[in-house]
Amino acid sequence: MSGEVWQERGTERKDSMARVFRGKVAIPGEEMDAYLEALGQFERDKAPLRAQLEQYAGDFARTLAQQYAPKTVRKHTAIIALFLEFLSWQTTGLSLHATTRAGGTPPPSSDG
Numbered sequence: 001m002s003g004e005v006w007q008e009r010g011t012e013r014k015d016s017m018a019r020v021f022r023g024k025v026a027i028p029g030e031e032m033d034a035y036l037e038a039l040g041q042f043e044r045d046k047a048p049l050r051a052q053l054e055q056y057a058g059d060f061a062r063t064l065a066q067q068y069a070p071k072t073v074r075k076h077t078a079i080i081a082l083f084l085e086f087l088s089w090q091t092t093g094l095s096l097h098a099t100t101r102a103g104g105t106p107p108p109s110s111d112g
Contacts, residue, residue, distance in 0.1 A: 046088050049095055053084045 027035045057080045064073045087093070 045094055049093065050084070050088050052096055053087060057081065057084060 057077065060080060061073055061077045064076055092098075
């Protein structure tokens with residue numbers, strides 16, 4: 001029975017999860033102004049998510065710097081920066097909650 005509940009919950013989560021965009025986009029020249037306006041709006045909509053993620057990345061970098069060499073900190077913060085770019089540009093989520101698989105809810109316990 002718990003497997004059925006997990007499947008149902010998994011389906012619900014999957015529907016609300018952020019989508020990832022892939023592929024090429026062709027924009028006709030006469031629609032370039034509309035595209036640039038939409039791009040600006042997209043960046044404004046993503047600004048709160050990006051600010052939150054950048055704050056977490058800064059906290060992570062400071063924590064690493066307390067224990068590791070600067071080279072290690074740079075390596076890991078560069079990876080995090082690439083991931084933030086991915087989240088900012090390639091997903092539909094406008095909040096950290098919307099970009100997580102579980103939507104912030106814990107998985108069901110395996111107690112039975």
